[in-house]
Amino acid sequence: MNRIKNYIKRHKIKSAILAVLLIAYYFCLPNQLFKDPTTTVITSSNNELLGAQIAKDGQWRFPQNDSIPEKFKICIVQFEDEYFYKHPGFNPISIYKALRDNLKSGSVKRGGSTITQQVIRLSRKGQSRTYFEKLKEIILATRLELRESKNNILSYYSSHAPFGGNVVGLDAASWRYFNRNANQLSWAESAALAVLPNAPSLIYPGKNQGQLLKKRDRLLKKLLENALIDSLTYKLSIAEGLPQKPYPLPQIAPHLLQRVSQTNHGKRIKTTIDSKLQQRVNYIIKNHYNQLSQNEIYNAAVLVLDVKTRQVLAYVGNTPTDKRHQKDVDIINKPRSTGSILKPFLYAAMLDAGDLLPNTLVADVPTQFGSYNPENYNKTYDGAVPASRALSRSLNVPAVRMLQEFGLDRFHHYLKTLQLKDLKYNANHYGLSLILGGAESNLWDLCKSYAALSSTLNHFTETSSKYFTNEFCEPTFLASNNIDFGDKTSGKTLFDAASIYLTYESLKEVNRPESDESWEFFDGSKQVAWKTGTSFGFRDAWAIGTTKDYVVGVWVGNADGEGRPGLVGVQTAAPILFDVFDLLPNSNWFSKPFDEMQEIDICKQSGHRASQNCKNIEQKFIQVSGLKTKPCPYHVLIHVDNNESFQVSASCEDLNNIIHKPWFVLPPLMAHYYKTKNPFYKPLPKFRSDCLGENTASMEFIYPKENNAIFLPKDFDGNTNDLILKIAHSKPESTLFWYLNDTFIGSTKDIHDMAIMPKQGPHIITVVDKFGNEAKRRITISE
Template structure:
């Protein structure tokens, strides 16, 4: 009987509404009923697109990811005054009409006829919901008829409270916000339960014209419409006259819309990762709850450090042709042990390109670390000696038709002769890095570097004779994110941490949909607690026996060498009160500036560069500056000093494996010191056996080889041990076509030191200190066609190498002598 009464009531209402429309529009009753019967069927299960919300590791809201920004809230969470406000201004008879209000329709029809067009809808809250759920916004009689039919069906399918709940969650409220919770966050940065009365009235003011009345677009119109809402609430008995009047005088206060998304680049990174895990419809419409790895403090510190660098001029502030600020910058901060991304900065400006993840840039000298790591893996150690001298290029990649080309060159065109790995890396010596690569072979280096899992390397990186590979000369480049992970291998005992940003994802009810795989094989207890007990299968099936990029011992040796870079070399701007290891990098023509550094727990990349990959040369306050890796290291240090507590575990040194031993070596041979070793130094190596690699291969220095053999084989000509004499380094002009060794001028009558005896078969070899000018003739050019000029700087007690009369460059062998 009740269903019959309901059906009869519905038919009567349909008839009344149809009659009004027939009278107003002159259409046939049959046509009206046909249109109504074609309306979509009401779905008994309400669903709407919901915003995926992203939280930091500390539970702070970062942003929403959505097609429609909506967060569903149940009616009991929505304040009663907010419900009253919407009812008062949108549908005062909501709880008494059956979905359609004939009096409102008649009033609207009269207004429309008077104006000759549709100017008033007369829609109830139920009709507005019907339109938003099932119809478009076109103002036609056909749509209005369907709206009426759907509204009546909704009233038959849901209670009044359910309809109001759906409406308050579904309605568009301007500035991209759907529903009262999203609008509350968008305009006031509050949950809906925290709204004041004046703020509730603002939300209720919006449905009439959401974008026009948005407080972000038209605050004066918003205030006027808000006051109308308060007046209607008083007229309908929801507010006293005094309260309505006092509330109407409240100044309108909204949040800065620019602050609505925190850590934008990180959230963008999370969005891409979510789309790898879930369907697009799930990410943009099912209200996922995403718990991430972001550290709010670390993110804020990084952003502030870059902002301060721009303000102080450390990073210049210019623009490209499109008006985008240049140079750009990026930063990534990872947990060394887990790979968790703690902060990410992807640039500045409005272009939304995430350079931390997506930009592929040439790493310059920051790539040298992997060449040295490859050499350590082949049996070398930090004391292995290479020859830092300029050479005439012998491969096509830098060939020049105008004559001999000097390549590689050091950035300052100073060449230091015999240097060990530690010094070569700390000074970022280009010639030494190329010699290391020549020694171990390009194929060996390429195979080793594959262990760091760079995704952007191509088959052209590390081809035969591609010695620029040692200097970061890559076809495509690498990203700041992957550089951080690769350096993390040195801090993490040889295994590169796999970066991840999402800890877990749940649905709105808290059910776990995804959990990040553990970084190491979980115990049975952990598997039970995290997965089995909750009825969730682990989101991974993998072997935890991860292949390291290098051994634990060699990872420590690399960290110790890279500590020297920070403490004594090019990375000194990154020094902290705790042990830090890292490397600067500056690509060709200063197009990219890097610093990648780490403590025992954290690794961070800082990159600076022009989007167009052009030289970073600027004029700031009338001074010309050129951005290099040193600038990146200074910003790295600014960030880390605020994040690292010297009293915490982060202040501890890198853990030294038991097999790494202290040894004493000859500075200029890398071998155990002998009776005539000029300088002996302490160094580290695995176990206590000297490097088994022959010195001939290790340093490419035939003159010193010959000298060593001479000293070992002709005892009667061994000189006495060298006594220390203070000498000022003389300047010696290199005579291209005459050898330097037989004649060595003595400055101001000081006694010059020699190694060897004049009566020996090879004559005496002079020792440093000295400085010899190189090049300066038209016969010797650089790769860009300029005349090569450099200085050969010889340390105290270091053997002086001969000058090749054909090139004017050191070759290490007196003319006419054989290395056999």
């Protein structure tokens, strides 16, 4: 140290110059050698290439890969730089020989560059090939050797060397010329690629085959001579042909690639996609597209989620249609009308709130809320239907009535908690049509919500009746992401486990597509909780299903919003749903969450908690919150004679001859429609003529609805037809008296229909029965 200090003191100028040179040498090499734009690449969960998006400069240049296949590594070193592992960045002997030969010939006949020097030259693109530039390359190459390992230098070279045309780097060349991963290349293929960077503008697949073949075979001969391959491998390798033209890169998940590139452009991203499943779902979509396009339905999307990991297993953003029909549009995250797909959330919310039991009878009768007049898909009514069956049959009128009873704002709050991003307005903006498709959502959010419900059930079973605080989290298609479900808690996140389970029990009974009508009779058939939806105007068809392990979501329609006849969830989306589920492993059904349930007596006819008048009782597990629901309101105790033919009272019959009998009685309007679908429904017996019947009669209008604007139809002769008024009475045999604007117009008995010919304008229709009950309707007759 003292000698160095003394030397510096004696030779200050020389020491300063040396220090400056050392500092310049240290910083002469940029931290980032290559700044070229790169291709966006996505791979599957097992590193298979799913797709690539060309770099911004039009080059197929994959992001740098630090892993170099051994065969290519050997080939490139043997061809380009045999002493690569021994020199410090440049080879003096090679430089001398190249200089000698070039001076003799008067032109550049050979180069003496090492692989390290070539890396420097590639990074300094556009520099002239002069001796001064060569000197710079040598200096920078030595600096690179000091900074990087030999393997990293090879990685730089293999990732940035030109391979002809717009192909840069080994990974891109392997796929473009041999349609496979570089790790899968043979010796002959590796040798062919190793000789390409030497003259990429002259030699490339499809042209100059003779020169390329000679170079490749000469390299293979050298490998044999150096005992790097055996004679059999050599013979087999030189027998292999050369690639004739570039292959298109795989596009197995093009819409996922498009989505990934929005936030990870130019990167190599490992996804959660199962490549085999993705390709098989692609095939299913292609087959269905061929059928659907015959009805001018051109677009569809499928999303498959793993419930336990919340990973995306398959992502098909659209069909293989053409540009005219928006084939490049990724439908999965686009807002579309929901149709009936939100109904299960309302059913679960009412169960969770204790406003409903699974099979509680709900009204299915003509209904009007102001100017809103919902109708069932088949235009018929059941009068009264169990809530679970109303859900599995996707009946519209019961759903709207349930929403009105539950509360629009209240349900809107539940949906906001589900984080449906396209639900952008307040509850009043949507109104009661919210439950029938008045709102928009997207396939991603809906599948996410179903997965969260399924995961809630799974976690409740696995953690001894605990919930997780972050159950409603975003799914992921990035393999590097691990989902955090939050902390365990005894309190529910949104719906309790019992409400979810009972909802799924109902959805399991949804009628399957025609080809699967007898699914429940086949051993091993999958139990799937699923729901379809069809938007107004037949513009969107949905089907979303879940098992314990998987969620599958399907949307079918036209990206431009054009409706088509037959574009119905059960006919177009459901067949795709079950074709995809057929690809997935079987799952056990969800475990019953007993800690959130209680077994009680249920009235079999009404689905309510059994009252003392209910005789047909069954034991059912219900959600604990359902214990606060009211007892059955439809069973009343009546007094009949010995034959049970007439109602009687103490005023006309001896008490010893009176039988006290529970009777199932629905309100008149519900009963009117209910008995058409339930032939065993028995209306209340009439009061015997000598008895004083109690004034318990009631009646309701069937038609017209309140505040209706009515257009009187005309027949083929141009004559205006009558308006037919209809009313339901709990005692049809009663005589009803009809009034139009306080003017008596007639009476009816047994069948309560009245034909009138009112003038244009507003009218009040009044009906009175013999018990003094009165019903009124306001209508307006329009031209």
